[in-house]
Amino acid sequence: MENNLPYLKRLCIYQKERFPIIITLIATLAFTFSAISYSRLSRGAEGFVAWDTYLIGCFAAFTLFFLVRVFDEFKDKEDDAINRKYLPVPRGLIKLKELRVLGIAIVVVQVAVITIFQTKMLYIYLVVLAFLCLMGVEFFVPKFLKPRQIIYITSHLFIFPLLDLYSSGLDWLLAGQQPHVGLVFFFIVSYLDGLLVEFGRKMRAPEDEEENVVSYTGMWGVKGAISVWVSTLFVTLIFAILAAQYAGYGKIAFIVLGSLAFITLIPAILFLKNPNKKTAKGMEHISGIWTVGMYLSLGGIPMLMNFING
Helix, strand or coil: CHHCCHHHHHHHHHHHHCCHHHHHHHHHHHHHHHHHHHHHHCCCCCCCCCCHHHHHHHHHHHHHHHHHHHHHHHCCCHHHHHHHCCCCCCCCCCCHHHHHHHHHHHHHHHHHHHHHCCHHHHHHHHHHHHHHHHHHHHHHHHHCCEEECHHHHHCCCCCHHHHHHHHHHHCCCCCCCCCCCCHHHHHHHHHHHHHHHHHCCCCCCCCHHHCCCCCCCHHHHHHHHHHHHHHHHHHHHHHHHHHHHCCCCHHHHHHCCCCHHHHHHHHHHHHHHCCCHHHHHHHHHHHHHHHHHHHHHHHHHHHHHHHHHC
16 A cells, blocks of 8 residues: 555655646746846846855745645645545545654755855745745634635735745845835736636536535636636736836737737637536646746746847
8 A cells, every 4th residue: 555655655656646846846946037037127137146046045935835735735634634535645645744744844944044045035934934824724714714715715825926025035135125116016926827826727627526625617617717717817917017017028028928828818718618627627737837937928038038148
Protein backbone atom coordinates (compact mmCIF):
# COMPACT_ATOMS: atom_id res chain seq x y z
CA MET A 1 0.00 0.00 0.00
CA GLU A 2 1.19 3.51 -0.81
CA ASN A 3 0.36 4.64 2.75
CA ASN A 4 3.16 2.38 4.03
CA LEU A 5 5.83 3.76 1.72
CA PRO A 6 8.77 5.74 3.14
CA TYR A 7 8.04 9.38 3.94
CA LEU A 8 9.89 10.88 0.94
CA LYS A 9 8.10 8.60 -1.52
CA ARG A 10 4.74 9.48 0.01
CA LEU A 11 5.67 13.16 -0.14
CA CYS A 12 6.56 12.74 -3.82
CA ILE A 13 3.11 11.28 -4.55
CA TYR A 14 1.52 14.08 -2.53
CA GLN A 15 3.25 16.81 -4.51
CA LYS A 16 2.22 15.26 -7.82
CA GLU A 17 -1.42 15.41 -6.77
CA ARG A 18 -1.58 18.62 -4.72
CA PHE A 19 1.51 20.74 -5.41
CA PRO A 20 3.23 19.87 -8.72
CA ILE A 21 6.75 21.13 -8.07
CA ILE A 22 7.96 21.67 -11.64
CA ILE A 23 4.87 23.58 -12.79
CA THR A 24 4.77 25.65 -9.59
CA LEU A 25 8.48 26.42 -9.82
CA ILE A 26 8.18 27.64 -13.41
CA ALA A 27 5.17 29.77 -12.46
CA THR A 28 7.06 31.15 -9.45
CA LEU A 29 10.11 32.08 -11.53
CA ALA A 30 7.87 33.95 -14.01
CA PHE A 31 5.76 35.51 -11.23
CA THR A 32 8.75 36.83 -9.27
CA PHE A 33 10.68 37.99 -12.34
CA SER A 34 7.65 39.86 -13.66
CA ALA A 35 6.79 41.55 -10.35
CA ILE A 36 10.35 42.83 -9.96
CA SER A 37 10.52 43.83 -13.63
CA TYR A 38 7.23 45.73 -13.55
CA SER A 39 8.34 47.64 -10.46
CA ARG A 40 11.64 48.61 -12.05
CA LEU A 41 10.12 49.57 -15.40
CA SER A 42 7.41 51.64 -13.71
CA ARG A 43 9.85 53.73 -11.73
CA GLY A 44 12.34 54.00 -14.60
CA ALA A 45 15.14 52.00 -12.98
CA GLU A 46 17.71 50.56 -15.36
CA GLY A 47 18.58 46.89 -15.54
CA PHE A 48 17.47 44.17 -13.16
CA VAL A 49 18.14 43.41 -9.51
CA ALA A 50 21.14 41.27 -8.56
CA TRP A 51 20.52 37.64 -9.49
CA ASP A 52 21.10 36.39 -5.96
CA THR A 53 18.36 38.81 -4.82
CA TYR A 54 16.03 37.36 -7.44
CA LEU A 55 16.80 33.73 -6.59
CA ILE A 56 16.35 34.24 -2.86
CA GLY A 57 13.06 35.98 -3.65
CA CYS A 58 12.01 32.99 -5.78
CA PHE A 59 12.82 30.66 -2.89
CA ALA A 60 10.67 32.73 -0.54
CA ALA A 61 7.77 32.93 -3.01
CA PHE A 62 7.90 29.23 -3.90
CA THR A 63 7.91 28.10 -0.28
CA LEU A 64 5.15 30.59 0.57
CA PHE A 65 3.02 29.03 -2.19
CA PHE A 66 3.66 25.64 -0.59
CA LEU A 67 2.59 27.00 2.80
CA VAL A 68 -0.67 28.16 1.18
CA ARG A 69 -1.26 24.53 0.17
CA VAL A 70 -0.42 23.27 3.68
CA PHE A 71 -2.76 25.78 5.31
CA ASP A 72 -5.50 24.74 2.87
CA GLU A 73 -5.10 21.12 3.94
CA PHE A 74 -5.73 22.07 7.55
CA LYS A 75 -8.67 24.39 6.99
CA ASP A 76 -10.38 21.95 4.60
CA LYS A 77 -9.69 18.79 6.59
CA GLU A 78 -13.25 18.25 7.82
CA ASP A 79 -14.91 18.80 4.43
CA ASP A 80 -12.30 16.69 2.63
CA ALA A 81 -12.71 13.83 5.11
CA ILE A 82 -16.43 13.68 4.32
CA ASN A 83 -16.68 14.65 0.66
CA ARG A 84 -13.25 14.10 -0.93
CA LYS A 85 -11.87 10.96 0.62
CA TYR A 86 -9.75 10.28 -2.46
CA LEU A 87 -7.38 13.18 -1.66
CA PRO A 88 -3.95 12.40 -0.13
CA VAL A 89 -4.70 13.54 3.43
CA PRO A 90 -8.15 11.91 3.87
CA ARG A 91 -6.97 8.62 2.37
CA GLY A 92 -3.98 8.55 4.74
CA LEU A 93 -1.15 8.99 2.26
CA ILE A 94 0.25 11.92 4.21
CA LYS A 95 -0.65 12.93 7.75
CA LEU A 96 -1.50 16.43 8.86
CA LYS A 97 1.11 16.24 11.60
CA GLU A 98 3.73 15.48 8.93
CA LEU A 99 2.65 18.54 6.96
CA ARG A 100 2.71 20.60 10.16
CA VAL A 101 6.32 19.62 10.88
CA LEU A 102 7.31 20.31 7.28
CA GLY A 103 5.52 23.67 7.33
CA ILE A 104 7.23 24.74 10.56
CA ALA A 105 10.62 23.71 9.16
CA ILE A 106 9.97 25.79 6.04
CA VAL A 107 9.03 28.85 8.09
CA VAL A 108 12.23 28.51 10.17
CA VAL A 109 14.34 28.32 7.02
CA GLN A 110 12.47 31.23 5.42
CA VAL A 111 13.00 33.46 8.45
CA ALA A 112 16.69 32.53 8.65
CA VAL A 113 17.35 33.14 4.93
CA ILE A 114 15.42 36.43 4.78
CA THR A 115 16.96 37.71 8.04
CA ILE A 116 20.50 36.94 6.87
CA PHE A 117 20.29 38.02 3.25
CA GLN A 118 17.31 40.39 2.88
CA THR A 119 16.56 41.78 6.31
CA LYS A 120 14.45 44.65 4.94
CA MET A 121 12.03 42.12 3.47
CA LEU A 122 11.28 40.53 6.82
CA TYR A 123 8.35 42.73 7.79
CA ILE A 124 6.52 42.17 4.47
CA TYR A 125 7.17 38.44 4.85
CA LEU A 126 5.63 38.55 8.34
CA VAL A 127 2.57 40.36 6.94
CA VAL A 128 2.12 37.58 4.36
CA LEU A 129 2.59 34.91 7.03
CA ALA A 130 0.10 36.63 9.34
CA PHE A 131 -2.49 36.69 6.55
CA LEU A 132 -1.86 32.99 5.92
CA CYS A 133 -2.52 32.29 9.58
CA LEU A 134 -5.77 34.27 9.38
CA MET A 135 -6.76 32.23 6.33
CA GLY A 136 -5.99 29.08 8.29
CA VAL A 137 -8.58 29.99 10.94
CA GLU A 138 -11.02 31.41 8.34
CA PHE A 139 -10.53 34.92 9.79
CA PHE A 140 -12.16 33.63 13.00
CA VAL A 141 -15.59 33.49 11.29
CA PRO A 142 -15.73 30.03 9.63
CA LYS A 143 -19.46 29.60 10.16
CA PHE A 144 -20.09 32.89 8.35
CA LEU A 145 -17.65 32.33 5.49
CA LYS A 146 -18.14 28.70 4.48
CA PRO A 147 -21.79 28.95 3.37
CA ARG A 148 -20.97 32.12 1.42
CA GLN A 149 -18.61 30.90 -1.30
CA ILE A 150 -18.03 34.22 -3.07
CA ILE A 151 -17.24 36.11 0.15
CA TYR A 152 -15.12 33.13 1.21
CA ILE A 153 -12.96 33.04 -1.91
CA THR A 154 -12.70 36.80 -2.46
CA SER A 155 -11.41 37.24 1.09
CA HIS A 156 -8.78 34.51 0.70
CA LEU A 157 -7.49 35.74 -2.66
CA PHE A 158 -5.86 38.80 -1.10
CA ILE A 159 -2.92 36.48 -0.54
CA PHE A 160 -1.92 37.02 -4.20
CA PRO A 161 -1.50 40.83 -4.06
CA LEU A 162 0.39 40.33 -0.79
CA LEU A 163 2.76 37.92 -2.52
CA ASP A 164 3.10 40.50 -5.31
CA LEU A 165 3.90 43.14 -2.72
CA TYR A 166 6.66 40.92 -1.38
CA SER A 167 8.10 40.11 -4.81
CA SER A 168 8.01 43.70 -6.07
CA GLY A 169 9.63 44.78 -2.80
CA LEU A 170 12.73 42.93 -3.92
CA ASP A 171 13.13 45.97 -6.17
CA TRP A 172 11.74 49.09 -4.50
CA LEU A 173 12.15 48.18 -0.83
CA LEU A 174 15.69 46.83 -1.11
CA ALA A 175 16.59 49.89 -3.19
CA GLY A 176 15.28 52.19 -0.47
CA GLN A 177 12.52 53.59 -2.71
CA GLN A 178 8.76 54.03 -2.41
CA PRO A 179 6.56 51.67 -4.46
CA HIS A 180 5.38 53.17 -7.76
CA VAL A 181 1.65 53.98 -7.99
CA GLY A 182 1.37 51.71 -11.03
CA LEU A 183 1.90 48.73 -8.74
CA VAL A 184 -1.65 49.25 -7.47
CA PHE A 185 -2.96 48.23 -10.89
CA PHE A 186 -0.49 45.34 -11.03
CA PHE A 187 -1.78 44.12 -7.65
CA ILE A 188 -5.39 44.40 -8.84
CA VAL A 189 -4.53 42.36 -11.93
CA SER A 190 -2.90 39.75 -9.69
CA TYR A 191 -6.03 39.55 -7.52
CA LEU A 192 -8.31 39.24 -10.55
CA ASP A 193 -6.02 36.60 -12.07
CA GLY A 194 -6.41 34.59 -8.87
CA LEU A 195 -10.18 34.94 -9.16
CA LEU A 196 -10.10 33.83 -12.80
CA VAL A 197 -8.02 30.75 -11.92
CA GLU A 198 -10.40 29.96 -9.07
CA PHE A 199 -13.44 30.10 -11.37
CA GLY A 200 -11.66 28.18 -14.12
CA ARG A 201 -10.41 25.30 -12.00
CA LYS A 202 -13.80 24.65 -10.43
CA MET A 203 -15.87 24.19 -13.56
CA ARG A 204 -17.25 20.72 -14.08
CA ALA A 205 -19.08 18.82 -16.78
CA PRO A 206 -22.60 17.93 -15.56
CA GLU A 207 -21.67 14.26 -15.12
CA ASP A 208 -18.60 15.15 -13.02
CA GLU A 209 -20.34 17.30 -10.40
CA GLU A 210 -19.79 15.97 -6.86
CA GLU A 211 -22.34 16.28 -4.07
CA ASN A 212 -21.31 18.81 -1.39
CA VAL A 213 -18.18 19.79 -3.37
CA VAL A 214 -18.10 23.39 -4.57
CA SER A 215 -18.09 24.07 -8.30
CA TYR A 216 -19.17 27.24 -10.06
CA THR A 217 -21.00 25.28 -12.74
CA GLY A 218 -22.90 23.63 -9.91
CA MET A 219 -23.70 27.02 -8.38
CA TRP A 220 -24.61 28.94 -11.53
CA GLY A 221 -24.92 26.41 -14.33
CA VAL A 222 -22.58 26.23 -17.31
CA LYS A 223 -23.82 29.46 -18.94
CA GLY A 224 -23.74 31.38 -15.67
CA ALA A 225 -20.25 30.17 -14.73
CA ILE A 226 -18.89 31.03 -18.19
CA SER A 227 -20.53 34.47 -18.04
CA VAL A 228 -18.84 35.22 -14.71
CA TRP A 229 -15.51 33.88 -15.96
CA VAL A 230 -15.62 35.94 -19.17
CA SER A 231 -16.63 39.07 -17.22
CA THR A 232 -13.68 38.54 -14.88
CA LEU A 233 -11.38 38.11 -17.89
CA PHE A 234 -12.45 41.43 -19.42
CA VAL A 235 -12.20 43.35 -16.15
CA THR A 236 -8.70 41.89 -15.71
CA LEU A 237 -7.85 42.99 -19.26
CA ILE A 238 -8.93 46.56 -18.51
CA PHE A 239 -6.74 46.79 -15.41
CA ALA A 240 -3.87 45.09 -17.24
CA ILE A 241 -4.02 47.80 -19.91
CA LEU A 242 -4.01 50.47 -17.20
CA ALA A 243 -1.02 48.80 -15.56
CA ALA A 244 0.75 48.68 -18.94
CA GLN A 245 0.18 52.40 -19.47
CA TYR A 246 1.68 53.23 -16.08
CA ALA A 247 4.76 51.27 -17.09
CA GLY A 248 4.95 53.25 -20.35
CA TYR A 249 4.51 50.30 -22.71
CA GLY A 250 2.57 52.30 -25.33
CA LYS A 251 0.07 51.04 -27.92
CA ILE A 252 1.76 47.66 -28.27
CA ALA A 253 0.21 46.72 -24.92
CA PHE A 254 -3.30 46.92 -26.42
CA ILE A 255 -2.29 44.52 -29.20
CA VAL A 256 -0.49 41.99 -26.98
CA LEU A 257 -3.02 41.95 -24.15
CA GLY A 258 -6.02 42.04 -26.48
CA SER A 259 -4.66 39.13 -28.52
CA LEU A 260 -3.98 37.14 -25.36
CA ALA A 261 -7.55 37.74 -24.17
CA PHE A 262 -8.98 36.68 -27.54
CA ILE A 263 -7.02 33.40 -27.48
CA THR A 264 -8.09 32.81 -23.88
CA LEU A 265 -11.76 33.00 -24.89
CA ILE A 266 -11.53 29.98 -27.23
CA PRO A 267 -11.65 27.24 -24.53
CA ALA A 268 -14.57 29.07 -22.89
CA ILE A 269 -16.54 28.89 -26.14
CA LEU A 270 -15.68 25.20 -26.51
CA PHE A 271 -16.78 24.44 -22.94
CA LEU A 272 -20.01 26.40 -23.39
CA LYS A 273 -20.86 24.48 -26.58
CA ASN A 274 -19.83 21.06 -25.26
CA PRO A 275 -19.34 20.85 -21.47
CA ASN A 276 -17.42 17.63 -20.90
CA LYS A 277 -14.40 16.50 -18.88
CA LYS A 278 -11.93 17.53 -21.60
CA THR A 279 -13.32 21.04 -22.17
CA ALA A 280 -13.68 21.56 -18.39
CA LYS A 281 -9.98 20.73 -18.02
CA GLY A 282 -9.34 23.21 -20.81
CA MET A 283 -10.90 25.94 -18.68
CA GLU A 284 -8.52 25.14 -15.84
CA HIS A 285 -5.50 25.11 -18.13
CA ILE A 286 -6.31 28.30 -20.04
CA SER A 287 -6.93 30.17 -16.76
CA GLY A 288 -3.40 29.27 -15.65
CA ILE A 289 -1.93 30.07 -19.06
CA TRP A 290 -3.65 33.48 -19.08
CA THR A 291 -2.23 34.25 -15.63
CA VAL A 292 1.34 33.36 -16.58
CA GLY A 293 0.94 35.19 -19.90
CA MET A 294 -0.38 38.26 -18.12
CA TYR A 295 2.54 38.39 -15.72
CA LEU A 296 5.04 37.94 -18.54
CA SER A 297 3.32 40.57 -20.69
CA LEU A 298 3.34 43.18 -17.93
CA GLY A 299 6.83 42.62 -16.59
CA GLY A 300 8.85 39.68 -17.81
CA ILE A 301 8.81 40.15 -21.59
CA PRO A 302 9.39 43.95 -21.56
CA MET A 303 12.36 43.40 -19.23
CA LEU A 304 13.76 40.67 -21.48
CA MET A 305 13.36 43.00 -24.47
CA ASN A 306 15.37 45.60 -22.56
CA PHE A 307 18.12 43.02 -22.03
CA ILE A 308 18.16 42.21 -25.75
CA ASN A 309 18.07 45.83 -26.91
CA GLY A 310 20.51 47.00 -24.27
